[in-house]
Amino acid sequence: MSGAALRLSGIACARGGRLLFRGVNLTLEAGGSALLRGPNGVGKSSLMRICAGLLREAAGTVERCGRIAMADERLALDMEQSLTQALSFWARIDGADTAALDRALSAMALMPLRDMPVRILSTGQRKRAALARVIASGAPVWLLDEPGNGLDDASLALLGRCVEEHLAGGGIVLAASHQPLPMRAPVTLDMTDYAAEDAA
Numbered sequence: 384m385s386g387a388a389l390r391l392s393g394i395a396c397a398r399g400g401r402l403l404f405r406g407v408n409l410t411l412e413a414g415g416s417a418l419l420r421g422p423n424g425v426g427k428s429s430l431m432r433i434c435a436g437l438l439r440e441a442a443g444t445v446e447r448c449g450r451i452a453m454a455d456e457r458l459a460l461d462m463e464q465s466l467t468q469a470l471s472f473w474a475r476i477d478g479a480d481t482a483a484l485d486r487a488l489s490a491m492a493l494m495p496l497r498d499m500p501v502r503i504l505s506t507g508q509r510k511r512a513a514l515a516r517v518i519a520s521g522a523p524v525w526l527l528d529e530p531g532n533g534l535d536d537a538s539l540a541l542l543g544r545c546v547e548e549h550l551a552g553g554g555i556v557l558a559a560s561h562q563p564l565p566m567r568a569p570v571t572l573d574m575t576d577y578a579a580e581d582a583a
């Protein structure tokens with residue numbers, strides 16, 4: 384994963400014709416992590432989507448080196464399939480092999496649930512499944528939007544271990560969260576510092 388990077392320069396974001404924030408600069412190189420903080424509606428998810436290339440920036444530049452995997456509130460797993468089948472769909476797209484998927488399932492303590500239909504999984508189990516997809520992808524750049532939502536203490540600790548291993552292997556993690564996350568010394572961006580005057 385050496386060579387992974389995410390570089391934001393002078394990023395501004397407008398939604399619904401309203402300028403939300405501007406002037407966001409952030410450079411993450413291999414092994415780097417950052418945490419986005421700030422109140423509801425300040426634009427954390429919007430910035431994540433700009434980083435993923437899912438939303439166009441109103442100004443500035445985004446430089447991405449390495450594939451990106453994102454986990455947000457959208458589960459994007461087929462409810463009618465078993466957890467393994469649903470994750471295998473993405474593993475094929477991501478170019479991940481069965482061993483990588485099994486490692487990700489184990490990392491998120493999902494092995495006992497692997498044959499369960501996605502629709503019966505609990506909130507926290509679904510969140511762990513979404514994280515397993517990111518882990519299995521092998522993408523160096525992880526974008527985690529509220530990854531701790533619904534996770535109990537044990538699952539949060541699992542997430543912390545996965546993040547640590549990913550960073551140690553030269554990966555990059557950008558997370559947005561209202562709750563403390565088990566990340567060691569991330570760069571912290573308070574998005575209120577970048578709020579546009581006309582943002583409500």
Ligand SMILES: Nc1ncnc2c1ncn2[C@@H]1O[C@H](COP(=O)(O)OP(=O)(O)OP(=O)(O)O)[C@@H](O)[C@H]1O
Pocket residue numbers: 398399403421422423424425426427428429430
């Ligand atoms: N598709 C859209 N069209 C117009 N406005 C939008 C759209 N999506 C989001 N917004 C607005 O953009 C603003 C920022 O939303 P965003 O989800 O980025 O905030 P956030 O900081 O992640 O909030 P939260 O802490 O609640 O998750 C909000 O005011 C929201 O209503």
